[in-house]
Structure formats: structure tokens, C-alpha cells
Amino acid sequence: MSVSGLRMSYGERQVLRGVDLDMRRGETVALLGPNGAGKTTTIEILQGLRRRTAGEVRVLDEDPARGGDAWRARLGTVLQNCHDHPRWQVGTLLAHVAAHYPDPWETGELLEALGLGGRANSRVRDLSGGQRRRLDVALGMVGRPEVLFLDEPTTGFDPEARKEFHELVETLDMTILLTTHDLAEAERLADRVAVLVRGRIEVFGTSRELAAAVQAPCLVRWRDGAEQTDDPSELAWKLHQKYDGPVPDLEIRRPTLEESYLNLVERSAA
Amino acid sequence: MNTLALGIRRGLIEQGSILRDGKELGANVAGLVIYLMLILWIGGNPAGGGIGMTAFITVGFIAFTVFSAGITTLPMLIAADQEEGALRRLRTLPRGLPVYLTGRATSLVAHIALNSVLILAIGNLAGGLALPSSLYGWATLTWVLLLGTLAVVPVGAMIGALLPSAKTAAAVVSLPTMLLMIASGVMVPMTMMPEPVRWFAQVFPLYWQGHGLRAAFLPSAAAEPGGVWQLGTAAAVMGAWAVAGMVLAPRLLRRAIRT
Known part of the structure; x- marks a missing residue:
């Protein structure tokens, strides 16, 4: 994945003013920044959900603005703050989302692996907060994505749920881009951290390099x-x-x- | 699985999950119970023009089922999908949007078909409602239901895309829907309405839906404002709503969903 000179304006307002970012296969990168820095906008452009104003962007050798369904099938997304499909059964929802992909995980195994094996027949709205979050992860990765996007995955979590979630993410073996405004989270999960402030990447490196650069x-x-x-x-x-x-x-x-x-x-x- | 099949399956699962939900099922059953009580109590009375109240009430309930499914239920469901994040999730999936739209259409048609069949069955068994006796009558019933659905679905989708939440959607659409329902001759026979109200109601598809359905069930048009069946006009008005809606709705929906 590579991004250079990415700009995004909504009318007069410039949200991204030249973002440069590159990611290697299998690496976890955290996009760290205060609220309103442009983290979600960046992710949405990388996912092809938003058209950029200027700049070069390649994700899995494709321009996201032109990525078709075959390209999209190689991405996974864990959304922030979702309460969707409250009436559906857990297993049914996961199987439905899996059916969008050409080569998904076996849903029963995936639920088992994420500790939701006993809840396949529960309604989604009856899950606890932590279980709901694990289901979100299952939905994000059921298509065997090569790249997984996590947009502020732990916002609104209590410390227990946050710890549990971090342990879960550490077991995932794929290229991961996560946004967060929590430095400790970025340090814990990411191989490299990119600090996005006011629409620009100020520092990009390992947390040691980050510490030295921003001392x-x-x-x-x-x-x-x-x-x-x-x-x-x-x-x-x-x-x-x-x-x-x-x-x-x-x-x-x-x-x-x-x-x-x-x-x-x-x-x-x- | 191909996109159409996946969308239809999505719609059926969605409809099933709504039926399993106690609150939703309760509201649906309550509507049918009210219908049953009405035809048992006043079904035998004349509605004017030589027709019985049972036929009049039945047509009104079916017309209103279609109308409210499109104008009230659909926007609330779409607004809820936006609010809860279902739309956001589907946008990130390959083929997500076409599957979503097919699914919504499927669940809506399933809802309308199920309720229409139940209303006809209850009317026939409990109220002695005469079902259309000719193929022509059934054909009229079918196309009026289909075109009536097509006329209101795009409008409902637009309302749903524009409103921020399901609660707002319910608040915004319920009053105009109520007024239109009273004005359109589905609760009170149209011939009892003052002239300006009749003109007003004839702009909207709900009146023509009821008119078309009565043409399928009733032997004579004596109780209609003009005294004759105007199926051509009915098709034209509902068709105009459907076409205008289908031209406008996708653009508006795409804009609402993309940002």
C-alpha cells in the first residue's frame, strides 16, 4: 500500500494536506492523531469509499477510486460504533456477509476461534459489548482479507474490553491499518506509527523512532x-x-x- | 452466489427477523385484528352505491398496507440502517449496495404480499368477501398492487435517505400519511368528501391504488366520484410517480449513502 501527496478538501476546507504513507505486506501500522486530524477520511479514501482531491494512492496494486468488487473482496473492515442488524442471528449475519466473498472462512470455525461458538443462534442485539466487538472483527475478516482496516476500534471501551480486544488483534496475521487517538494503543499494536496532525503526517516510524523524533x-x-x-x-x-x-x-x-x-x-x- | 440471489436471500432473512421480533409482529397482528373486528361489526352495512362495507374496508386496508409499507415502513427501515451502521457495513463489502437494495425491495414485497394475502383470506373466510371471479379481476388486482408499490417505494427510499434517524422518519411521515389516508377514500368513501379534497387526493397514488383495487373487487363503479372506472388514469398517475421516483431516488440515495 502506498500513498503520496494525498490531499482532500471539502469545499474550502482542507482536511488532508499532503499525506505520505507506505505499508509493507503483513505489517501493522497505526494512524495516530487527535480528533479531526483526518484519520477516518484517509481510511475511507484507501477503501475507495471517498474520492480524493489529489495525490497518488495504491492499495493492493490498484487505485481505490477504480477498485471493483474483485479488489474490494481482498479488503476487510472493522467498523467503529456499529449496532447494525440487531434482529439477525449471529451465525446468519456472518454467513450472509461471508457469501459476498469468493473464498470466505468457514463461519462456524471463525466464531469458535473468536470465542463466539456458543452464540451462533443468539440475536445480535443480545450480545454483550465485548462479544459484539468480536463479532465485528469476525465480520471484518470473514472474507480472508489481505488488508484489514480498523477505524478507532476501541472507542468507548472499558479497560477490560480494550485489553481483550488488543489481545485479539495481536493474533491476526495480515496487513492491518488501524486509526486511533490513543497513543498506548498505537504503541502496543503497531509495528510502525504514523502521527497525523492537521492533515499531514508529522512522524512515521517505530515507536522508538517516534519517541526520538518527537522528544x-x-x-x-x-x-x-x-x-x-x-x-x-x-x-x-x-x-x-x-x-x-x-x-x-x-x-x-x-x-x-x-x-x-x-x-x-x-x-x-x- | 450471484448478486440477485444474495439480495433476495438478504430480504427474506430480514423479513423473517422482523416477524420473529415481538414488537414488529405485534403491530402487524394488531392491524389484522382491527381489520377483522371492523368487518365483523360493520361489514354487513352498505357503503353506498350498492356495495357492502366489507369490500370497501378490505380495499382500504390493502391500499393502505401498500402505501404505508412504502411511505412509512421503508423510510424508517432505511433510516435505521443508516443510523445503526448496516449501510456503512454494506458499502465496505463487494457487491454490498446492489445486494442491500435488492434485499430491501424483497423484504418490502414479501411484507406487502403476505399482508395482502392475509387480509383477503380473513375477509373471505370471516366476512364473506367475494374474491375477484374472473382472470381479468385477478390481473387488475395484481398490476394495481405492483404499480402502487412501485409508485411509493422510490418516494419512501428518498425520505429514508434524507432523514437522520428512524425516530425523525416516523415523526415526519406520520401526519401527512394520516391526512392523505383520510382524504384518499380508503377510510371514508370518496363521494362523501368535498370537491377540493377530491382534487387534492387525486394527485397522489393512494387514491388511485384504492380505485384500481375496487375495480378488481366490485361489480359496479356506482360509488366512485365519476361513476365509471378510470383504470387508464390510475395507471398514468401511479406510473408517473413511479417513473419520477425512479429517476430521482437513485441519485439522491447514492449521494446520501456515499457521504
């Missing part, structure tokens, strides 16, 4: 003062010389990745 200044505090610096070691050395010995109440605080990320978001917004 916010460290805070150095001591009895007589405090200072923000990118080189705390240097400052500590100077203080050491100034006090001619141990610095009283010296404290060096490195920013967490979370703080660095927020710092990046604020900097880009300014």
Missing part, C-alpha cells in the same frame, strides 16, 4: 530553580560545577511518550 524537553529541577532543556545531562554537569559538589534536591524528569506526542500535536497546531 519534548526534559524538566530539570533543583532547590534554587527549574529549567527545561533538551540536554539534561549537560545542565546537570553545569549545575554540579556551580555548586561545586552535589546539586541540592536535583530532579530530572524525562517526558513520557504521551507528553512528547501531545507536545507534537500542540506544536503543529500552533
Whole structure:
């Protein structure tokens, strides 16, 4: 999958201002960014559900704007916030969605694998929140997709359900693009993280590279003062010389990745 | 499985799931019970022009079944599909939209066919309703039902695509539907209506649906406003609604569904 110079405007409003992104087969990439950064728009363009204003986009060697049903059959989507088909039975819904694809999973096995084996005859609306989410994953992958899109998959989850969902995603063996505004989620699930802020990819790399690239200044505090610096070691050395010995109440605080990320978001917004 | 077969199967599963739903089934059965009580209590009375109330009520119920399925039920279901995310999901599936539209049409036709058959059966068994005796009568019944359905389905689909939620859909369509039902001679014989109301009602397909159905069931047109059957006009008005709707609806639907 490759994206270069992707732009999208709704009338006067520019939502994407030149997005570059590439993904290797089998890799999990997180598209991380604050609300309104353009994450969902990007995914919808990649799925061929929205026409872009400008830029080059290839997904599975095809331009999504021209992708037909055969191309679409190689993609899977786990939607955010869906309560669809409430009256249908779980097994019936999964079999119906499977029938859209040329070579789907055996639905009974898939339900079993996702821990829904006993609920095939339940109505969808009778599932618990976590079970509903697992069904969404089953619906997204029943067609044996080569690429799976997860759009803010854990929004509105309690911590327990979130953990369960993360464990489930980690077992999936396919190319995955997920959007999230939760840094911890991106770090946990993704091989590489792309930070999308105000319609542009600000950083793209492993979470270690991300930490290095977005590093916010460290805070150095001591009895007589405090200072923000990118080189705390240097400052500590100077203080050491100034006090001619141990610095009283010296404290060096490195920013967490979370703080660095927020710092990046604020900097880009300014 | 090919797209048409998959869509039809989707429609049948959908209709089955609605019938298994206690609330939906209850509302449907309640309508049939009201019909049964009406023909038992006042079915024997004359409706004017030499026809009995049973035939008049039966035609009114069938016409209204078609009309409300297209104008009320369909928009509510489409709005619910948008709200709950079924449409979003189908857009991401290969062949999702054609399967969805075929499915909706199938479930609607199944709903109308099932209720029409039940109304005719109850009317015949409990109220002694005379079914059409000739092939011509059955043919009239069939084409009027089909064309009446085609006339209201695109309109209902457009309403459903435009409204944000099922609740809004119910609120927006229920009052105009009620007024049209009263004005169109399906509850009160048309000859009892003032002249301007008659003209107003004749613009809409519901009146012509009822008129066409009466032509299938009744021996004489004595109770009709003009005193004669106007099946050509009925076909023209319902056909015009169907064609206009089918030209406009796909564009509007595509726009509503894509964004």
C-alpha cells in the first residue's frame, strides 16, 4: 500500500494536506492523531469509499477510486460504533456477509476461534459489548482479507474490553491499518506509527523512532530553580560545577511518550 | 452466489427477523385484528352505491398496507440502517449496495404480499368477501398492487435517505400519511368528501391504488366520484410517480449513502 501527496478538501476546507504513507505486506501500522486530524477520511479514501482531491494512492496494486468488487473482496473492515442488524442471528449475519466473498472462512470455525461458538443462534442485539466487538472483527475478516482496516476500534471501551480486544488483534496475521487517538494503543499494536496532525503526517516510524523524533524537553529541577532543556545531562554537569559538589534536591524528569506526542500535536497546531 | 440471489436471500432473512421480533409482529397482528373486528361489526352495512362495507374496508386496508409499507415502513427501515451502521457495513463489502437494495425491495414485497394475502383470506373466510371471479379481476388486482408499490417505494427510499434517524422518519411521515389516508377514500368513501379534497387526493397514488383495487373487487363503479372506472388514469398517475421516483431516488440515495 502506498500513498503520496494525498490531499482532500471539502469545499474550502482542507482536511488532508499532503499525506505520505507506505505499508509493507503483513505489517501493522497505526494512524495516530487527535480528533479531526483526518484519520477516518484517509481510511475511507484507501477503501475507495471517498474520492480524493489529489495525490497518488495504491492499495493492493490498484487505485481505490477504480477498485471493483474483485479488489474490494481482498479488503476487510472493522467498523467503529456499529449496532447494525440487531434482529439477525449471529451465525446468519456472518454467513450472509461471508457469501459476498469468493473464498470466505468457514463461519462456524471463525466464531469458535473468536470465542463466539456458543452464540451462533443468539440475536445480535443480545450480545454483550465485548462479544459484539468480536463479532465485528469476525465480520471484518470473514472474507480472508489481505488488508484489514480498523477505524478507532476501541472507542468507548472499558479497560477490560480494550485489553481483550488488543489481545485479539495481536493474533491476526495480515496487513492491518488501524486509526486511533490513543497513543498506548498505537504503541502496543503497531509495528510502525504514523502521527497525523492537521492533515499531514508529522512522524512515521517505530515507536522508538517516534519517541526520538518527537522528544519534548526534559524538566530539570533543583532547590534554587527549574529549567527545561533538551540536554539534561549537560545542565546537570553545569549545575554540579556551580555548586561545586552535589546539586541540592536535583530532579530530572524525562517526558513520557504521551507528553512528547501531545507536545507534537500542540506544536503543529500552533 | 450471484448478486440477485444474495439480495433476495438478504430480504427474506430480514423479513423473517422482523416477524420473529415481538414488537414488529405485534403491530402487524394488531392491524389484522382491527381489520377483522371492523368487518365483523360493520361489514354487513352498505357503503353506498350498492356495495357492502366489507369490500370497501378490505380495499382500504390493502391500499393502505401498500402505501404505508412504502411511505412509512421503508423510510424508517432505511433510516435505521443508516443510523445503526448496516449501510456503512454494506458499502465496505463487494457487491454490498446492489445486494442491500435488492434485499430491501424483497423484504418490502414479501411484507406487502403476505399482508395482502392475509387480509383477503380473513375477509373471505370471516366476512364473506367475494374474491375477484374472473382472470381479468385477478390481473387488475395484481398490476394495481405492483404499480402502487412501485409508485411509493422510490418516494419512501428518498425520505429514508434524507432523514437522520428512524425516530425523525416516523415523526415526519406520520401526519401527512394520516391526512392523505383520510382524504384518499380508503377510510371514508370518496363521494362523501368535498370537491377540493377530491382534487387534492387525486394527485397522489393512494387514491388511485384504492380505485384500481375496487375495480378488481366490485361489480359496479356506482360509488366512485365519476361513476365509471378510470383504470387508464390510475395507471398514468401511479406510473408517473413511479417513473419520477425512479429517476430521482437513485441519485439522491447514492449521494446520501456515499457521504
